[in-house]
Each structure stands twice: as structure tokens, then as C-alpha cells.
Amino acid sequence: MSAPQNILLVGCGKMGGAMLRGWLARGTATDNVRIVEPFAEAAEALRGELSVTVVADVVDIGPEFLPDIVVFAVKPQGMDDIVPAYAGFAGQGAVFLSIAAGRTITYFESHLGADATVVRTMPNTPAAVGRGITAACPNGHVTAAQRGSCEQLLEAVGEVVWVDDEALIDPVTAVSGSGPAYVFLLIECLAKAGAAQGLPPEIAGQLARATVAGSGELARQSDEPAATLRQNVTSPGGTTAAALDVLMAEDGLQPLLDRAIDAATRRSRELAG
Numbered sequence: 437m438s439a440p441q442n443i444l445l446v447g448c449g450k451m452g453g454a455m456l457r458g459w460l461a462r463g464t465a466t467d468n469v470r471i472v473e474p475f476a477e478a479a480e481a482l483r484g485e486l487s488v489t490v491v492a493d494v495v496d497i498g499p500e501f502l503p504d505i506v507v508f509a510v511k512p513q514g515m516d517d518i519v520p521a522y523a524g525f526a527g528q529g530a531v532f533l534s535i536a537a538g539r540t541i542t543y544f545e546s547h548l549g550a551d552a553t554v555v556r557t558m559p560n561t562p563a564a565v566g567r568g569i570t571a572a573c574p575n576g577h578v579t580a581a582q583r584g585s586c587e588q589l590l591e592a593v594g595e596v597v598w599v600d601d602e603a604l605i606d607p608v609t610a611v612s613g614s615g616p617a618y619v620f621l622l623i624e625c626l627a628k629a630g631a632a633q634g635l636p637p638e639i640a641g642q643l644a645r646a647t648v649a650g651s652g653e654l655a656r657q658s659d660e661p662a663a664t665l666r667q668n669v670t671s672p673g674g675t676t677a678a679a680l681d682v683l684m685a686e687d688g689l690q691p692l693l694d695r696a697i698d699a700a701t702r703r704s705r706e707l708a709g
Contacts, residue, residue: 440465441585444503444525446472446518448482448490451535452509454564458592460486470501494521505585508534512707515539519547526552531582533589535559537609538707541575541602553577555586558605558613559593567656568594571608573601606708610700618696623648 443459445452448471460466471490473479479490491497506525510518515536522532531553532544544554555578559570570590574583583598590596599605623644630640655665670676683689 440468441504442502443469443589444472444497444501444506444530445469446494446506446508446522447510448473448478449509449511451559451561451563452507453482454568454593455507455509455535455589456482456486456488458563458566459589460488462592470497470503472497502528503530505582505589506530506532507589508532508536510536512536512538515543516547519544523548523552529553531555531578531586533557533586535570537613538704538709540708541573545575551577553579553582555583556602556605557590558608559590560612561616563593566593569597569612570594571597571599571605571612573599573605606704607697607701609704610697613704614700618693619648619652 441464443464445456448456456469456471459469466486466488469488471479471482471488472492472494473482473490474492476492479492482488482490503525506522508515508519526532526548532548533555534544535557537558539556541554541556544556545552548554552575554575555572556575557570557572560568562568563570570593572586572590574586578586587596587598599608623641626644626647627637627641630643631637635643655662658665660668666680670680
């Protein structure tokens with residue numbers, strides 16, 4: 437972090453824990469972090485592993501710790517009982533960073549105050565291994581400095597993109613938030629297809645997993661567009677071309693994904709109300 441920031445992390449499950457470990461690995465001092473985690477077993481594990489201060493409730497934080505950033509990393513269905521207790525920090529200049537799916541900026545403003553500074557985000561599960569990507573959307577009260585601070589926190593678990601139109605969070609959710617499930621399904625389908633051609637299931641699964649993971653890493657490290665990478669492994673008249681004739685047909689992969697992303701986008705909008 438370029439400057440010390442006091443961070444209050446509310447909830448420390450898988451995503452919150454991944455972010456916390458990323459912050460500490462990047463040099464954030466434990467003195468600059470407080471965690472609200474009501475589950476005693478999880479709280480004790482965090483204290484033992486990371487030597488951080490964990491409290492059961494926001495009232496236990498104490499007046500000596502004033503957060504610059506409050507990160508909500510709790511499940512959306514629990515928000516109504518949690519968020520209002522943090523409204524006092526809005527008047528003290530804190531920015532609220534939410535990673536809860538389906539909770540809009542308006543939702544947080546209604547619970548924290550119309551003048552609350554809010555950044556709504558949509559991360560994805562590869563954040564657990566530092567390979568996530570998070571889309572972030574600020575409300576009109578977020579300063580350039582606060583935006584930079586939030587970006588630094590989010591970069592601890594992967595890449596960050598910003599959108600100024602909150603409506604774009606819904607297709608972001610459909611593409612990257614839900615996207616890991618599509619990739620895992622691809623691994624499943626590749627393995628089943630290989631087994632159907634006679635490969636032992638364990639070998640088919642290993643081939644599928646390594647191929648998807650390796651191709652993803654190649655795409656990540658390359659400056660070339662995905663279409664060029666595809667063309668680079670496609671010889672005219674070869675086996676890849678034969679498979680792509682099926683996948684790129686009018687009723688192939690693209691229209692199928694178009695329908696899937698549309699369904700996920702619509703559902704995201706429904707959940708957000």
C-alpha cells in the first residue's frame with residue numbers, strides 16, 4: 437500500500453480471507469486492520485494464523501481505531517442486519533467497499549446515509565489464488581484518492597476494472613462473476629467427451645484440467661487477442677479445424693454462450709431488485 441490505511445473488514449469467509457491475506461502479503465500492517473467476525477471458531481483461527489485483531493461486533497472495535505475503508509465481505513442475505521451499524525463511519529469520512537452480489541449502491545446509501553461514499557464491486561472466485569478480476573463502480577461521492585485506495589485493496593487478489601454505469605455490473609456478474617463455473621463445466625465436458633472416445637476417466641480429467649488451465653495462463657501472458665491464439669493452434673484441414681467446425685457453427689458455442697450470459701444478466705438484475 438502506498439500510504440497507511442485503516443481497513444475494517446466485515447466478514448472473513450473465503451473471499452474476505454483471500455483479500456486479507458493479499459493485503460498482508462503486500463505489506464499492510466496488522467495494526468492497520470480490524471476484522472469483525474462473529475463466529476468464534478473462525479475468529480480464533482484468524483488470530484492464530486495471521487496475528488490480526490478480530491472482534492465479534494462493531495461495538496467492540498473501540499474509538500481509537502477509525503477506518504478509512506470499510507469492506508463488506510458478508511453474504512447478501514445478511515446485509516440488512518449488519519450494514520446499519522456502520523453508518524457512523526460515513527460521517528467520519530470512510531469509504532464503503534462492498535463485494536456482496538446483488539446489493540446496489542442505492543441500497544447502501546439507504547442504510548448508511550445519502551452522503552455515504554460507496555464502491556460496489558463484483559469479484560470472482562479465482563481471487564482465492566490471486567488470479568481474480570474485480571469490476572468496481574463508485575458513487576458520486578468517491579474521491580480520486582479513495583478510488584485509488586480501493587483499487588490497491590482489490591489488486592491484492594487480481595486485476596481490477598472500473599465501470600461508471602452501475603447497470604453494467606449485471607453483465608459483469610454474468611461474464612466474470614459466474615464465469616468460473618462455465619470454465620469448470622468446460623473441464624467436465626472435455627473430460628466426459630474424452631472418456632467417451634475411450635480414454636480412462638482419470639486421464640481424460642487430467643488432460644482436460646491441465647489443458648484449460650494452461651490455455652488460460654497462455655492467454656493471460658499473451659498480448660494477442662484470443663482469436664489469434666485460436667488461429668495459431670488451428671492447422672487447415674487438421675483435427676482442431678474439424679472440432680471448430682462444430683463449435684463455431686451457427687448453432688455452436690457462441691449462440692449458446694449468448695443465451696447463457698443473457699440468462700445470468702437477467703437474473704442478476706432480478707436479484708438486485
